Amino acid sequence: MKIVERIAVILLLLSITACAPLFPGFETPTATLSSFRVLPGDTIVPTFEIGLHISNPNRVPLKLEGMTYGVYLEGEPVLRGVTNQLPVIAAYGDGEVLLQARPDVFSTINLFTRWLNQPRDVFSYSFEAQLDVGRFMPKINVVRSGELSLTQTDRR
Numbered sequence: 001m002k003i004v005e006r007i008a009v010i011l012l013l014l015s016i017t018a019c020a021p022l023f024p025g026f027e028t029p030t031a032t033l034s035s036f037r038v039l040p041g042d043t044i045v046p047t048f049e050i051g052l053h054i055s056n057p058n059r060v061p062l063k064l065e066g067m068t069y070g071v072y073l074e075g076e077p078v079l080r081g082v083t084n085q086l087p088v089i090a091a092y093g094d095g096e097v098l099l100q101a102r103p104d105v106f107s108t109i110n111l112f113t114r115w116l117n118q119p120r121d122v123f124s125y126s127f128e129a130q131l132d133v134g135r136f137m138p139k140i141n142v143v144r145s146g147e148l149s150l151t152q153t154d155r156r
Helices: 003-022 105-117
Strands: 030-039 047-055 066-073 076-083 094-101 122-132 140-149
Touching: 030 122, 030 140, 047 066, 047 122, 066 094, 076 094, 076 105
Parallel strands: none
Antiparallel strands: 030 047, 047 094, 066 076, 066 122, 122 140
């Protein structure tokens, strides 16, 4: 190895290990899906409101840099978006993030075409979000999934 390459490797290792003591005891905040609803409106394409509840178990405030998110039905991306309009979550505190999104028309058309060709009563869904808490912190991933049923069973 050339001397320049060795110095570069040493500097890289030092910079990586130098960041470790900056955040000792940092606990990963949690984020849960708290609401999902259709907002009232007068357009053909509905607007959805997605609520996230974020808990910060750390002694320092959590400044969220940005977030990406998506809602999928049967694996099809129905809603996707990004935001950088996020609150600071107080130390040892909780906060709510409300997102507004409209469906991707082409993905929705593709989804309905599949449903017409293969009718069913139960559909899989998933919500995925990734919260960016800064350059030197791990991103927080939120994934919630399940099934929606179009038929209800009578439980008397």
